[in-house]
Amino acid sequence: MKPFTTCVHAGAHVEPTTGAIMQPIFATSTYVQEEPAKHKGFDYSRADNPTRQAYEEALAAMEGARHGLSFASGLAAVQAVVQLLEPGARILVCDDVYGGTGRLFRRLFAKYNLDFQFVDMADPAAVKAAATPATKLVWVETPTNPMMKVIDIRAMAQVAKQTGALLVVDNTFASPIFQTPLALGADIVLHSTTKYIGGHSDLIGGALMMSRQDLFEQLKFVQFAAGSVPSPFDAYLMHRSLKTLGVRMMQHHKNGMAVAEFLASHKRVKRVMFPGLKSHPQHAIAAEQMRGFSGMVSFDLDGTYDDVVKFLKKLKVFALAESLGGVESLVNHPEKMTHASVPEEMRKKLGIGPALIRLSCGIEDTDDLVADLKQAL
């Protein structure tokens, strides 16, 4: 089936006792057993819950994966992957990885004798050079946040294969509508479902998708044993949101394109970072591995931090808030907000400065978004 059909139908089962077309919310922690250990496949909701199971089936289908697992947050999903590792493992991480992922690696997991190396993955030679026999994971996020670098997933799959490491791709920014990393050689795909998949800025969630049976079993064990599962209510909401992911992404893409083109032509804008622009340094790779470019646009204002604050205050449609991927447009100042926990020297190296602004273009009318930016500029 094609993606929009998959969005609507994956994991949808008619409820047998009533014929309800929608998956009920099974608000239960436990299940009555006939005899000890004789039950209908459910014994405790940390292990399995029917509402969550239906949602996980849909998640897997979206990424063309055999298995999907959902978590209480995107970072809980990140944590589950790291919990596959033994002490001493080396992990190669893209240098402008999501701020929270970097913080989890640097401040929590580094003390368990895990060796995180932050590498510029737009340069495959640099990744090859950093790979050693101890390398167990290659951690890719593409497009990256907030600099919108595009990483060649196939090239990273090759490096990972040569090294015997697993390739993990955080696919949050592209969504499964625009990019399916498993088909490009990734072993595990990760989402913060808080963003495009949830899509309505009303929940926190994460997901992992994989086709390898051994990885599924190991990660399912982590999910069960460590326990970062979403509630049946959140699983229901995320499954409901998945149904409209396809149509939402088309409008995010349309708005992202129009906003990036408008900004690129404006004299108060120094540079625009959006993989859909021909001027983007990795546009060719983006055009090859993505089917659309989402609604995330970063740019440098030609001005001081005070000018940036004035601009932010003038915006009427874009709300100043962290997060992204919701139906409403948001604006964020990475240096002071989402990326404040990134070490200062790393911020400098990446180009996250006082004039950098990140937009999450929602699904409003394109003209209203462009007009809002225009009046504020």
Ligand SMILES: *Cc1c(COP(=O)(O)O)cnc(C)c1O
């Ligand atoms: C938000 C985000 C995360 C973390 O997800 P939470 O749901 O906030 O825990 C991870 N990766 C990316 C790319 C994100 O944008």
